[in-house]
Amino acid sequence: VQLQASGGGLVQAGGSLRLSCAYSGRSFSRSIMGWFRQAPGKEREFVAAISWSGGSTYYADSVKDRFTISRDNTKNTVYLQMNSLKPEDTAVYYCAADTSSVVRTTAAPYNYWGQGTLVTVSS
Numbered sequence: 001v002q003l004q005a006s007g008g009g010l011v012q013a014g015g016s017l018r019l020s021c022a023y024s025g026r027s028f029s030r031s032i033m034g035w036f037r038q039a040p041g042k043e044r045e046f047v048a049a050i051s052w053s054g055g056s057t058y059y060a061d062s063v064k065d066r067f068t069i070s071r072d073n074t075k076n077t078v079y080l081q082m083n084s085l086k087p088e089d090t091a092v093y094y095c096a097a098d099t100s101s102v103v104r105t106t107a108a109p110y111n112y113w114g115q116g117t118l119v120t121v122s123s
Contacts, residue, residue: 001024001027001097001111001112002025002112003022003097003113003114004021004022005019005021005116006019006117008119011085011120011122013085013086014084014085015121016081016082016083017085017119018079018081018082019082019095019117021035021078021114022076023077023078024076028073028076030099031097032049032050032052032103032104033050033071033078033096034046034047034048034105034110035078035093035095036094037089037091037092037094037119038091038116039091039092046060046107047060047063047080047093048060048068048069048080049069049103050069050071053073057069058103060105062088063089066082066083067080067083068081068083082119087121088121089119090120092116092118093119096110096113096114097110097111097113098111
């Protein structure tokens with residue numbers, strides 16, 4: 001399994017970005033997908049996760065009502081739409097895949113990780 005995240009960049013506060021994560025390999029439709037982020041000097045933190053079917057989504061409180069996770073199982077891709085961005089959203093964003101059947105909001109259960117894409121929000 002390989003994950004390739006893209007879509008990061010520099011945006012002003014209040015702006016939007018959409019991250020994409022392309023999944024190569026088997027069983028995308030049976031993988032729980034998550035987004036995590038790591039800001040400079042901080043630990044990696046959970047951002048959002050989505051179930052196999054896309055019917056259940058989970059968000060960190062800090063991004064709830066601003067970010068939306070979605071997936072297209074026909075394209076083996078998961079997305080993170082980020083609106084109303086704030087300077088504190090600045091981080092490297094990672095997508096991850098978990099082949100279990102339970103959505104978790106911690107990093108440890110996720111089996112596969114992408115390389116990360118940098119999001120910088122200027123004030």
